[in-house]
Every structure is written in C-alpha cells, then in structure tokens.
Amino acid sequence: MKKSLTAVMLLVLSVSLLFGCTSTDSSEDTWKDLEDRGTVIVGFDDTFVPMGFKDGSGEIIGFDIDLAKEAIGRMGLEPEFQPIDWNLKETELNTKNIDLIWNGYTITDERKEKVNFTKPYLDNRQVIVVLSGSDIDMKADLEGRIVAAQNASSALAAIQAEGAAETFDGGEPILFDTYNDAFMDLEAGRVHAVVADEILARYYISERGEEKYKVLDEDFGDEEYGVGVRKSDEILLGKLNDILDEMKSDGSAEAISEKWFGENIVK
Structure with missing residues (x-):
C-alpha cells in the first residue's frame, strides 16, 4: 500500500514538474526579457491589405509594418513579424507566442477584457x-x-x-x-x-x-485602431504610447501615411 501511494505521489510530482516547465506566466512584465532578446514579435494577419501583408515576392509590407518598424526601432529593438491565425490572436499574445497584435486591430470593449490597447492611431x-x-x-x-x-x-x-x-x-x-x-x-x-x-x-x-x-x-x-499589448506589459505599453505620440509630432507617422494612403489619416 505504501509503495503504491509513493508511486502515485511520484507520478503527480513528475506531471507537475513537466507542466511547470512548459507553462507560460503571463502575469509579469516582460520588458527586461524583450531587452535581453533584442526583438519584439509582432503578430499580424498577412492578408490584411494595406496594413500588413505579403506582396507578390513574399515580402512582408504594409502601413502597420512600416509603423511598427519605426516605433520598435526607436526602442532600440528589432521587430520580428509573425503571421498568425486571426481567430487566435489574443491567445497567441497571452501565451507569449507574440508580443504585440499590430494589424488594423480594432479597439472593442470585448477585446479590452483580454488585452490592453495603445492610444488609437487611426480611424x-x-x-x-x-x-x-x-x-x-x-x-x-x-x-x-x-x-x-x-x-x-x-x-x-x-x-x-x-x-x-x-x-x-x-x-x-x-x-x-x-x-x-x-x-x-x-x-x-x-x-x-x-x-x-x-x-x-x-x-x-x-x-x-x-x-x-x-x-x-x-x-x-x-x-478606431490600436496596438494590442498584454495586460502585464505596462512598460512596453507606456513606451509605445510615447513613441507613437513622438512620431505624430515629428512627422514620421504622416510620411508613412502619405506613402500608403496618399494623405495623412493618422489620428
């Protein structure tokens, strides 16, 4: 009986350790991890023209792509663009497969329950x-x-x-x-x-x-469109808001808008 109980306890401990090693804690701010890694993974729908999509040669281009490159570059980091299943975008974010949802992402009350949004940048x-x-x-x-x-x-x-x-x-x-x-x-x-x-x-x-x-x-x-950020990532959210304001003030956001829309439609 004691041997059986010990075996069960060892099995439970092994399973707990296994899941403990593979689980993802989404409750902590990841800014230090992003700095150490040097990249920010941007999740997007690669068919959503003209915000983020693949052109005829397979290159990832678009208004949001250019905006993200400039904003993340100003943080001293490199953007990494990851096509995702749009049905699973919030899950991808909160399991840390991506760090941002940035692709014509509409701000809604339902989505606010799952992610934090930057200030709106487009109507x-x-x-x-x-x-x-x-x-x-x-x-x-x-x-x-x-x-x-x-x-x-x-x-x-x-x-x-x-x-x-x-x-x-x-x-x-x-x-x-x-x-x-x-x-x-x-x-x-x-x-x-x-x-x-x-x-x-x-x-x-x-x-x-x-x-x-x-x-x-x-x-x-x-x-309105905004960038989706994990609720725990307050540092990243604050930096994005400041940089987007900066890009509007210095004209770089306007230049990107002119490139894609022929006019400035940035909020």
Missing part, C-alpha cells in the same frame, strides 16, 4: 461593399441576401451588435478566413455583399478596379 468604419450592378443600395436591402465577413473580425462584431445577421440569408453572415476569399466570392456572385474595414475595402477596390464595386453610404459603424 476606420465598417463599410458594405457590393458589385457595381447590384440592386443593394442601403443596409435594409441586405435582408434575405448572402453577406460575407472575416471570421473573428470587427466587421462580424459590428453586424452582431446591430442584430442584423438574423435578417441575412441563412440567419447569419458567411465567414471567411481572409477578406481575399470574401472578395473573390463577391466577384463570382456566390455572396451578395461584403462587410469590411473601409481601409481594407478601399485598397481592394483600387487594386481590382473601382468600376467593379459600389460602397454603400450606410455602414456598420465607426471604430
């Missing part, structure tokens, strides 16, 4: 895009239609907040892993409308041909 809204010949002219015309959005996106949250989804064909929007897939289905006629960030939608439209699309006057609401 956005959730627009409704249809094909140019569509008879959909207003939000009410979406009733009974097939409407698309990206999974785990702020567009989906905005639709749900208004309770509009129940009026769509099937009682819910069709969800895609990427907006590239959603727009391909719109062009093919498999969906009737796409709800998306205006910044992304305008870029897609300019790239694919403005004559093909129509953006409705009505939308699913205004929003």
